[in-house]
Amino acid sequence: MQLEGTILRGRKFEPIQGRMVVEDGEITAIEETRTDSEKIVLPAFVNAHTHIGDSIAKEAGGGLSLDELVAPPDGLKHRLLRQASREELVDAMRRSLQFMEHSGTGAFLEFREGGVEGVEAIREALDGLAIEDVILGRETVQAMEAADGFGASGARDGEFGAERTATAEAGKLFGIHAGERDSADVNPALDLDPDFLVHMVHLEAVHLERLADEDTPIVLCPRSNLVTGVGTAPAAELLDRTTVALGTDNVMLNSPSMFREMEFAAKLYDISARDVLRMATVAGAEIAGLNAGVLEEGRDARIFVLDGDSDNLAGAEDVVRAVVRRAGVADVSDVIFDGT
Structure with a gap:
């Protein structure tokens, strides 16, 4: 499975444009690359x-x-x-x-x-x-x-x-x-x-x-x-x-x-x-004691995705601030727990 968009990587939630690869319920790669996706990918x-x-x-x-x-x-x-x-x-x-x-x-x-x-x-x-x-x-x-x-x-x-x-x-x-x-x-x-x-x-x-x-x-x-x-x-x-x-x-x-x-x-x-x-x-x-909560290689793939182009989130200048202070249940586009 591959996910593209703005990925909030690591403990600092660094917003990068890129691709995340999930295999057998584990995050195996996070790659910076250009993408047209408006999705926001973050840890569950x-x-x-x-x-x-x-x-x-x-x-x-x-x-x-x-x-x-x-x-x-x-x-x-x-x-x-x-x-x-x-x-x-x-x-x-x-x-x-x-x-x-x-x-x-x-x-x-x-x-x-x-x-x-x-x-x-x-x-x-x-x-x-x-x-x-x-x-x-x-x-x-x-x-x-x-x-x-x-x-x-x-x-x-x-x-x-x-x-x-x-x-x-x-x-x-x-x-x-x-x-x-x-x-x-x-x-x-x-x-x-x-x-x-x-x-x-x-x-x-x-x-x-x-x-x-x-x-x-x-x-x-x-x-x-x-x-x-x-x-x-x-x-x-x-x-x-x-x-x-x-x-x-x-x-x-x-x-x-x-x-x-x-x-x-x-x-x-x-x-x-x-x-x-x-x-x-x-x-x-x-x-x-869970191997989750952060997007890093080797972590369990417990992830969810927000629609960054929703009426609520579109145009947000600070992605992390928008996720914390503005996002809601209606903005959730996908939930992926252990790769499923």
Whole structure:
């Protein structure tokens, strides 16, 4: 397979006119050459923090506080999840996953409620789809064993030491929410030596120092933080210290669109468009241990293509800035995961 157009090459997303060759699901060549194609070729998104199970409760709970919405065990989302049938849950999750796939998301990291049954349900929803999943079970060690790791709610909800030890022994990912409501749970979360932290809105100088020393990756969810009223993470300071990725968080609160998340992040944070695009692609891939998220030879061919001549994108002078701040689902002309 060959793709021609403007290729956003490498970690700097250098826009080159050229041709990309894909063989057996791998990028085998990127060649600069003259082309008349108006296509824009870029790596598929990695949505680094999702709660896809919340698809059963889209736009529920308007006006509720963060704890009223999502706090375990009796926040609104948990009550709605318990009330829904398995069939309803699977169907709702599949609809969200299909939307993600069609809009250029090649992989996602999911904090999955419901124990082992919850892990099995999302795998059922994924059947036949090309999007790559990294599922972190919750609540029990058994859920972690059935999944790709453990996703902890937060240090204020429990100690999670046993779960962290079991996850490390299994060689799997351990992620945890921290710094969402306030800074009190940040140090306890860091003490668990997590593979990554989610949110990190409320930070003190000591936390920034620890992040720099320990190089713990962060996933930011700016739209979710706005909706729940918890504040704005110090994105520029975090980027100076560690890997920072981007996630859409709860489907009940936000569409799982990385286009919307990128645009919002680019306009909210004092960071460059290239920083945002890295957060939406290769940073999440690195957290998840995926060989994707960047267009380089030897990388997995998880790619999507935008129509650079769409009414929305035609005439853009800065391609990367246009992709981050202007492009949307309607501009997607093709999605290619592993060469298919």
